[in-house]
Amino acid sequence: MKALKAVRGMHDIQPNDTELWRFVEREIKAVLQQYGYQEMRLPLLEMTALFQRGVGENTDIVEKEMYSFLDRNGESLTLRPELTASIVRAGIEHGLFYNQIQKIWSMGALFRYERPQKGRSRQFHQCSVECFGVQSPASDAELMMICARIWSRLHVSEYLKLEINTLGSQIERQAYRMSLVDYLTPYTNDLDEDSQRRLISNPLRILDSKIPLTQDILSQAPTMQDYLGSESTAFFEQICILLDQRQIKYHINPQLVRGLDYYSHTVFEWKTEQLGSQGTVCGGGRYDGLVEQLGGKATSATGFAIGFERLLLLLEATLVKDRLLKKEEISVTLVISSPESIPYSMDLLESIRNHFPKIEVLSAWSGSLKSQIKRAYAMGSQLALMIGDQEVSGKTITIRFLKEDNKTETITKQALFELLQNQTVNHNNIESLSAD
RNA sequence: GUGGGCGUAGCUCAGUAGGUAGAGCUCAGGAUUGUGACUCCUGCGGUCGUGGGUUCAAAUCCCAUCGUCCACCCCA
Known part of the structure; x- marks a missing residue:
């Protein structure tokens, strides 16, 4: 095939x-x-x-x-x-x-x-x-x-x-065109092939020919300005x-x-x-x-x-x-330690998306912890949200600040939302300042 | 439409007396029993653009074809 x-x-x-x-x-x-x-x-x-x-x-x-x-x-x-x-x-x-x-x-x-x-x-x-x-x-x-x-x-x-x-104008252009044809016709055989063709079809185009000999001939030709x-x-x-x-x-x-x-x-x-x-x-x-x-x-x-x-x-x-392309969005990436964390995590991410429509919320749902973290850095996220058995049972989130010395702490969902709220506000302030 | 260069792994490329394919990057897993970047190990991944031909044997030579790039032409 x-x-x-x-x-x-x-x-x-x-x-x-x-x-x-x-x-x-x-x-x-x-x-x-x-x-x-x-x-x-x-x-x-x-x-x-x-x-x-x-x-x-x-x-x-x-x-x-x-x-x-x-x-x-x-x-x-x-x-x-x-x-x-x-x-x-x-x-x-x-x-x-x-x-x-x-x-x-x-x-x-x-x-x-x-x-x-x-x-x-x-x-x-x-x-x-x-x-x-x-x-x-x-x-x-x-x-x-x-x-x-x-x-x-x-x-x-x-x-x-x-x-x-x-x-x-159309009239001036036509007059010039005729005089250009009159001037060039005796040189027909010296013109390059394309210009010969254009002598009939579109004489003005000959003006921007790149062929040196053609340009030599044109140097003595009448100019548009005369018309x-x-x-x-x-x-x-x-x-x-x-x-x-x-x-x-x-x-x-x-x-x-x-x-x-x-x-x-x-x-x-x-x-x-x-x-x-x-x-x-x-x-x-x-x-x-x-x-x-x-x-x-x-x-x-x-x-x-x-x-x-x-x-x-x-x-x-x-x-x-x-x-030109500097990433401006706030972005967070989910990192889970096992598939058992998926339901709790899915619920959390959708909740974030409901409350913070402008935040980019990323997740891979698979792969080793290491590869998920790598991905979080690669995607330019500010925050990694790490969820494992402990977080699920304690209804918490372990967050890691990817842009500031990798500080890590375990907090409640409410604390996370407050943090995101602050980040969003700060971010908007920075944006409006730089727009001036 | 004309001329020239180039088509080998997802990407960048090596492979030039013809002897049935390699590296780096990326990706995945591990060393590190829940935490990126460095290091080390392992793995995934290719009908060598396609189709013919020459040959015991073709990524390698020949022909054709397609694609791509550069230039002509033309235009944005």
Whole structure:
């Protein structure tokens, strides 16, 4: 029989790692709430046409990376390769964009059929943040500030660099695109294979080619800036002013293009050097045309997406992870000397759980005394509750303070509860102090 | 889709003139008759990724295949 394994490129997140995931999710949500964003939860499956129209027919995502299949009724469905299209679809469907400002986030699993490598898997997770109905550049700048605040809370600011660029309006972009094609066409044979292909399908993408010869040719090419109108220029400058004012450092990268078709005006990426070639942890920009393109009325929109796997890799690579995850719960571990102690102990533990919902109450119910004690230390408990025949018959508990010189004493259940009460109070005080 | 590295115990890995598998860690039990960490002893644990081939004999050589990692590509 063939061994059952996870599908290629789809990874289990194991118990050791979920704590970090939950921590990061919690921090991101907290920041988003500060800015008035609300959560939306969406289906994993959408009609294939949504992504064809939303993401763009000649993007790599649509051309070769989608998990598409026919439903039983013959309709083509696709596992979502990104969140923005789904959010826009849902917004249109429920009339959320009708003369309203909507600030929405969503997070979850996405699917792209790609060759797995570091920072890239076939099922991965993003948090996508979108602001609809605000045409001011303040909206673009604010999104970058949200990101900066998240990095700060996660202590990774120093590892992430912001790059920004503007693609101009649709019309300006098209004019530039034509002139770029005109410029490059005579050099077609000198371009690398991929760039030759993109000359037809998506010429702007050639700008961020890594091939030296292609970059040589591009050095004399017309630039986007030559085609920006005064409005677009002012819009971009306003964003820079706002970032400067808040002392958020950025680098203007004229080669920054981004692969999805729907962007216009602002595009930005947060990159790190720590993760090898997949260093973009967060990317976003303005996509004023998307709502209309998907059948809604024209609506300004900006947004970004954070890649969870890459963010977590960064936390691990920089060892920030170890600082973030300090165990804060009060924890006690039961140690019994024989199975005869089980009924008395079970009753005690359930009683503790009733009175102290926040305390972690652990038990192995088996193994030698030695191994149970070892486990109590390993789990980080403050207290071991040791129960044997003497405790059962005397209705007492022998406690051992695992964090303070292993002091041991035998006390009544009531005394134990008072002790736990005090510990909980002290613990809460410490917590509220450190929160300031 | 293209190229390269790697798949041996739960984990990290040794095993390179082909001779039917080892270590450390972890875990369990004991030395210590009711109390972790050090030390010592014992034990659990492997169809050597999978399938073919060469050979008296394959973890080792050959082929295929799958997975993984890194890079290209692309993006988060």
